Amino acid sequence: MEAIKLESLTHFSDDKMQKIPLFDSEKYFCDLYCLKPGQDQRIHTHGESDKIYVVMRGAGLFHIGGEERELEGGHAVIARPGEAHGVRNTGEQDLVLLVFMVPRP
Amino acid sequence: MEAIKLESLTHFSDDKMQKIPLFDSEKYFCDLYCLKPGQDQRIHTHGESDKIYVVMRGAGLFHIGGEERELEGGHAVIARPGEAHGVRNTGEQDLVLLVFMVPRP
Numbered sequence: 001m002e003a004i005k006l007e008s009l010t011h012f013s014d015d016k017m018q019k020i021p022l023f024d025s026e027k028y029f030c031d032l033y034c035l036k037p038g039q040d041q042r043i044h045t046h047g048e049s050d051k052i053y054v055v056m057r058g059a060g061l062f063h064i065g066g067e068e069r070e071l072e073g074g075h076a077v078i079a080r081p082g083e084a085h086g087v088r089n090t091g092e093q094d095l096v097l098l099v100f101m102v103p104r105p
Numbered sequence: 106m107e108a109i110k111l112e113s114l115t116h117f118s119d120d121k122m123q124k125i126p127l128f129d130s131e132k133y134f135c136d137l138y139c140l141k142p143g144q145d146q147r148i149h150t151h152g153e154s155d156k157i158y159v160v161m162r163g164a165g166l167f168h169i170g171g172e173e174r175e176l177e178g179g180h181a182v183i184a185r186p187g188e189a190h191g192v193r194n195t196g197e198q199d200l201v202l203l204v205f206m207v208p209r210p
Binding site for chain 1: 106107108109110111112127128130132133135155157159161167169170172174176179180181182183185203205207208
């Protein structure tokens with residue numbers, strides 16, 4: 001059985017946000033993003049893909065489609081195709097995100 | 106911004122497991138499953154789809170591809186195409202699962 005304890009896979013780097021692959025097929029990616037305070041995923045856009053972020057712990061400032069909002073653990077948010085999106089860890093705790101991207105870019 | 110507080114959408118029924126749609130496109134479903142103690146999603150199979158379960162709270166007994174394993178909050182597991190899969194809340198707490206299914210069946 002392909003079961004994973006998410007916290008056992010988290011790792012952080014002083015260098016930049018860490019992206020940890022969990023599951024994928026030719027149709028999607030499912031990853032963990034691990035951001036130390038101050039780290040970010042720069043704002044970017046995918047023309048065809050939905051990206052769903054689920055905040056597992058910590059809090060992040062999300063920029064999606066020109067709006068900004070801080071979301072903490074237990075929240076989910078989606079960037080639809082063509083919506084510019086990014087996230088920054090503006091808190092003092094580590095930030096862990098579960099991220100689904102469909103289809104793969 | 107399409108942001109959701111997951112716990113604000115959970116609801117349970119004495120009748121059966123509740124499935125709450127969160128996000129979707131023509132390519133995938135993203136739902137919350139809410140199971141009271143004793144409730145289950147019966148074992149079934151999809152020929153083409155991956156299904157990812159993420160345990161948000163509670164604990165469930167997962168049956169995937171002929172294996173059984175209890176998983177609690179913070180664990181994720183995948184049923185690949187053709188793998189029989191189901192889950193039962195065998196605990197005393199409510200069970201909340203985040204579920205991704207790609208592609209839609």
